[in-house]
Amino acid sequence: MSSAQACVSIVDDDMLVLRSLGRLLQSAGFAVRTFSSPHELLESRGAASPGCIVMDLSMPGLSGLELQEALARAADPRPVVFISGQGSVDTSVAAMKAGAVDFLTKPLDDGRLIGAVNAAIEKDRAAREAHAARASVEARLATLTKREREVLELVVAGKLNKQIAAELGTAEKTVKVHRACMMRKMQVDSLAELVRLWTATRSPATG
Amino acid sequence: MDSDSLARNRLAHALFRRRLPWPVPDWAAAALVVAVAYYLAAHLGFALTLKPHPTSTLWPPNALLMAALLLAPARAWWWLLAAALPAHLAAELQSGVPTAMVLGWYFTNCSEALIGAALVRAFVPGPFRLDGLRSAGVFLACGALAAPLLSSLLDAALVRWIGWGQGDYWTLVRLRFSSNVLAEITIGALILAWAGAGLGRLREAAPLRHAEAVALFAGLLATCLLVFDLPQAQNGLAPALFYAPLPFLLWAAMRFGAAGTASAIAIVTVTTIWGAVHGIGPFAGGAPQDAARDMQLFLIAMAVPMLLLSVAYGERDRARGEAREQRRQLTHLSRVAVLGELSGGIAHELNQPLTAILSNAQAAKHFIADKNAEPELLVEILQDIILADQRASEVIRRLHALFKRGDTLLQPLDVNELVADVLGIAQGDLVARSVAVVPELAVSLPAVEGDRVELQQVMLNLVMNACEAMSPATAPEERRLEIRTHAEKGEVLISFVDTGPGLAPAQYGKLFEPFYTTKAQGLGLGLSLSHAIVCAHRGRLWATPAKGRGAAFCIALPAIAQPR
Numbered sequence: 001m002s003s004a005q006a007c008v009s010i011v012d013d014d015m016l017v018l019r020s021l022g023r024l025l026q027s028a029g030f031a032v033r034t035f036s037s038p039h040e041l042l043e044s045r046g047a048a049s050p051g052c053i054v055m056d057l058s059m060p061g062l063s064g065l066e067l068q069e070a071l072a073r074a075a076d077p078r079p080v081v082f083i084s085g086q087g088s089v090d091t092s093v094a095a096m097k098a099g100a101v102d103f104l105t106k107p108l109d110d111g112r113l114i115g116a117v118n119a120a121i122e123k124d125r126a127a128r129e130a131h132a133a134r135a136s137v138e139a140r141l142a143t144l145t146k147r148e149r150e151v152l153e154l155v156v157a158g159k160l161n162k163q164i165a166a167e168l169g170t171a172e173k174t175v176k177v178h179r180a181c182m183m184r185k186m187q188v189d190s191l192a193e194l195v196r197l198w199t200a201t202r203s204p205a206t207g
Numbered sequence: 208m209d210s211d212s213l214a215r216n217r218l219a220h221a222l223f224r225r226r227l228p229w230p231v232p233d234w235a236a237a238a239l240v241v242a243v244a245y246y247l248a249a250h251l252g253f254a255l256t257l258k259p260h261p262t263s264t265l266w267p268p269n270a271l272l273m274a275a276l277l278l279a280p281a282r283a284w285w286w287l288l289a290a291a292l293p294a295h296l297a298a299e300l301q302s303g304v305p306t307a308m309v310l311g312w313y314f315t316n317c318s319e320a321l322i323g324a325a326l327v328r329a330f331v332p333g334p335f336r337l338d339g340l341r342s343a344g345v346f347l348a349c350g351a352l353a354a355p356l357l358s359s360l361l362d363a364a365l366v367r368w369i370g371w372g373q374g375d376y377w378t379l380v381r382l383r384f385s386s387n388v389l390a391e392i393t394i395g396a397l398i399l400a401w402a403g404a405g406l407g408r409l410r411e412a413a414p415l416r417h418a419e420a421v422a423l424f425a426g427l428l429a430t431c432l433l434v435f436d437l438p439q440a441q442n443g444l445a446p447a448l449f450y451a452p453l454p455f456l457l458w459a460a461m462r463f464g465a466a467g468t469a470s471a472i473a474i475v476t477v478t479t480i481w482g483a484v485h486g487i488g489p490f491a492g493g494a495p496q497d498a499a500r501d502m503q504l505f506l507i508a509m510a511v512p513m514l515l516l517s518v519a520y521g522e523r524d525r526a527r528g529e530a531r532e533q534r535r536q537l538t539h540l541s542r543v544a545v546l547g548e549l550s551g552g553i554a555h556e557l558n559q560p561l562t563a564i565l566s567n568a569q570a571a572k573h574f575i576a577d578k579n580a581e582p583e584l585l586v587e588i589l590q591d592i593i594l595a596d597q598r599a600s601e602v603i604r605r606l607h608a609l610f611k612r613g614d615t616l617l618q619p620l621d622v623n624e625l626v627a628d629v630l631g632i633a634q635g636d637l638v639a640r641s642v643a644v645v646p647e648l649a650v651s652l653p654a655v656e657g658d659r660v661e662l663q664q665v666m667l668n669l670v671m672n673a674c675e676a677m678s679p680a681t682a683p684e685e686r687r688l689e690i691r692t693h694a695e696k697g698e699v700l701i702s703f704v705d706t707g708p709g710l711a712p713a714q715y716g717k718l719f720e721p722f723y724t725t726k727a728q729g730l731g732l733g734l735s736l737s738h739a740i741v742c743a744h745r746g747r748l749w750a751t752p753a754k755g756r757g758a759a760f761c762i763a764l765p766a767i768a769q770p771r
Contacts (some may be wrong), residue, residue: 018567020591083562
């Protein structure tokens with residue numbers, strides 16, 4: 001189960017609330033790390049490990065929304081679940097627009113909190129998987145020679161070997177060799193598979 | 208008095224129920240009370256008559272009738288006057304007076320009550336209350352002077368025409384006039400004052416007040432009996448002894464209002480006349496007519512100023528009470544306004560411990576359900592629940608102390624403790640507005656004397672103002688509120704320095720005026736009330752520009768004890 005490895009980072013300046021939320025999520029089977037200030041979270045550099053962040057919206061020093069911006073700047077992809085004692089419509093809209101998974105008001109309903117944390121972790125996992133898949137395609141693309149890359153682009157554009165040879169000003173036989181090398185390096189067996197990988201790298205990033 | 212206020216209640220009752228088809232029984236009840244009272248009053252008049260003087264020294268029935276009319280709506284007047292007729296006949300026909308004369312007197316008695324009630328009502332509309340200098344003046348001029356005079360002119364003419372009385376016309380006028388003036392001032396004022404004060408007030412009064420009243424009336428009665436109703440008072444000291452009841456009358460006027468004063472005057476009047484009627488006391492011995500005149504002059508001269516004095520005192524006390532109540536209401540209003548401003552912060556302050564309690568309890572439930580609960584963990588959880596609960600109660604306690612409506616309670620206070628309490632209450636708002644508090648509290652401050660709640664309210668007001676000045680005008684990382692306390696020249700100074708945009712020089716002068724506000728949604732009462740509260744503590748509250756940017760608000764309160 002992915003949530004077993006995933007870690008929930010909780011940020012709240014109120015130690016009593018922080019401990020209670022930590023226990024609640026532990027009791028639901030999550031791995032938990034607690035931080036008593038936004039700066040502690042930023043300094044912990046936990047962006048690499050999967051999971052999500054649960055944080056209070058109003059804290060001294062850096063407000064929750066400001067922390068959310070700081071995380072975005074630090075390229076921390078982890079989804080955020082906001083909790084607040086006094087959720088106004090304005091702040092909740094701003095939080096959700098900035099990509100928060102959920103916005104819960106205190107006192108918290110355990111079912112909703114666990115549901116929100118699960119959704120956040122699932123979102124993180126999907127994003128990380130998509131990211132990993134894309135990274136592996138990018139890595140394979142990086143092994144291609146310049147000519148193989150040209151061939152690939154023309155192949156996925158639907159050109160026949162003959163047309164490619166004409167365009168590149170080379171023999172059709174040479175194109176076939178480049179094409180076989182390219183298919184091998186990209187670890188695909190069919191044209192359809194190649195096209196799928198290629199479009200995945202071209203689609204806008206998610207997560 | 209009781210029967211009369213009963214009559215008044217009945218009358219009022221009848222007014223409210225006038226849509227019913229049978230309002231008559233209620234009028235009848237009121238009229239019956241007046242009839243019985245009239246009959247008894249006539250007998251009291253006979254009892255206070257100097258024999259063989261034909262006119263009573265004090266004739267209460269007319270005053271009673273006028274007082275009843277003044278308390279009743281005009282549409283009930285004819286019922287009440289009609290009810291007096293059988294009582295009048297029953298009382299007067301026993302005394303051997305010709306029937307024509309008895310009927311004539313009924314007519315003139317009614318005319319006195321009617322003239323007096325109509326004149327008074329022309330100046331003071333509605334049911335009469337003896338509760339101000341104006342109404343007392345109108346009653347004395349119209350009810351106690353004009354009405355007896357006009358009805359006595361009529362009465363003397365009737366007596367001459369029927370030919371029953373002795374003496375010339377003007378003597379008859381003078382005799383009847385003076386006995387009726389005295390009755391209006393004593394009996395009339397007594398009924399009206401008690402109807403206004405009500406018997407309910409007696410039951411509500413504190414035991415100490417009861418004791419004071421008992422002391423006053425017992426002392427007055429003893430003095431009056433000693434001076435007016437004992438034979439040995441007929442010596443050379445007599446004129447000086449007339450002043451003996453005066454201290455008691457002043458006591459009544461200053462402490463017991465119109466009702467107490469009218470009661471005291473009634474005691475003096477009855478004892479004085481009773482003594483003369485029984486041939487004892489300083490007024491006995493001379494010709495009855497002279498004795499009656501002397502007593503009437505003595506009693507009227509004493510009663511009028513005392514009545515006016517009591518009414519004036521009552522009016523002043525009421526005005527003071529109203530001013531006090533107004534200030535109390537304003538203070539409460541501003542507390543409620545501050546509560547409104549605070550409510551977001553309070554919700555946060557309560558939500559934190561509630562969240563901790565709920566999450567801890569839910570965690571424990573999950574651990575136990577999963578058979579995963581180690582005793583140490585459960586103890587930790589319970590310990591945190593207790594802590595959170597204590598914190599929530601502390602929030603409630605502080606709020607309760609702040610918004611409880613009560614009278615000012617002066618006690619020695621530690622200013623640093625007040626500051627800490629106020630910061631605790633404002634914590635939620637300070638955090639929500641990202642304001643960093645920098646307290647610089649002097650270690651050993653002398654105590655100040657004051658009302659905890661009121662001073663906390665002033666400080667809270669200044670803290671909230673500072674928050675609003677800085678948020679959103681100042682960048683979050685620069686929002687700083689410095690709170691300093693220190694002692695200087697017998698005063699404890701508390702200053703609140705913010706890093707907001709400060710105030711224009713012209714604003715500093717107007718800040719403490721009522722309804723002056725720089726806030727879009729402010730009432731403009733906070734600072735003026737704070738100023739009033741600090742001044743009431745013999746302190747000062749002022750504002751200056753802070754060094755750099757922002758504004759500084761300072762409170763100076765007189766210290767009451769030297770630091771150890």
